[in-house]
Amino acid sequence: MANLRQAALAFALVALLGYPARLKAGDIVGKVSVAKPDQSIVYLETVPGTFPAARTTVGQRNKMFTPFVVPVVQGSTVEFHNSDDLAHNVLGVGSDEFNLGSFGKGMTREHTFNKPGQVTLLCNVHPEMEAHVLVLQNPYFARPNGNGEFHLVNVPPGDYVIKAWYDRKVKKQNVKVPAGGSVTVDF
Numbered sequence: 001m002a003n004l005r006q007a008a009l010a011f012a013l014v015a016l017l018g019y020p021a022r023l024k025a026g027d028i029v030g031k032v033s034v035a036k037p038d039q040s041i042v043y044l045e046t047v048p049g050t051f052p053a054a055r056t057t058v059g060q061r062n063k064m065f066t067p068f069v070v071p072v073v074q075g076s077t078v079e080f081h082n083s084d085d086l087a088h089n090v091l092g093v094g095s096d097e098f099n100l101g102s103f104g105k106g107m108t109r110e111h112t113f114n115k116p117g118q119v120t121l122l123c124n125v126h127p128e129m130e131a132h133v134l135v136l137q138n139p140y141f142a143r144p145n146g147n148g149e150f151h152l153v154n155v156p157p158g159d160y161v162i163k164a165w166y167d168r169k170v171k172k173q174n175v176k177v178p179a180g181g182s183v184t185v186d187f
């Protein structure tokens with residue numbers, strides 16, 4: 001019987017891989033109840049291990065930074081792209097301070113975020129322009145959808161502090177992620 005053979009094969013594979021010594025990852029699902037949930041970020045404070053940096057883009061369009069809040073792993077580089085017919089500047093204030101000067105349409109500037117914490121992005125040409133970079137220890141972060149629902153997948157099982165950033169403030173809770181299961185956290 002094919003099913004029996006498959007089961008035997010699966011058992012052999014499990015024995016070979018030393019399962020369950022290696023615990024299966026779990027998921028965190030939940031909902032953030034705020035006015036503009038897609039301008040919030042949910043993330044884990046600390047996860048054991050080191051995680052690779054990445055490269056991401058922030059737009060400057062119609063005198064706005066997009067997105068409004070940008071989560072990155074420490075050491076990541078953000079490229080700023082100016083799509084407007086006028087010059088913009090990028091000024092970083094907070095855990096990292098920098099000034100990228102002013103640059104015109106179609107031009108880019110970049111900055112590498114090596115210092116953990118929150119950095120507010122401003123434009124000294126347009127005081128209404130504002131965005132926030134969250135420089136995080138790990139890539140377990142999620143941007144909730146328009147209904148506030150979020151999903152953090154493949155989290156190593158364990159105990160964590162989970163945080164929700166919204167409107168320049170952070171709320172936190174403790175969460176226990178089960179092996180191979182899911183847990184619900186609402187903010």
Ligand SMILES: [Cu+2]
Pocket residue numbers: 063087088089123124125126129
């Ligand atoms: Cu500007």
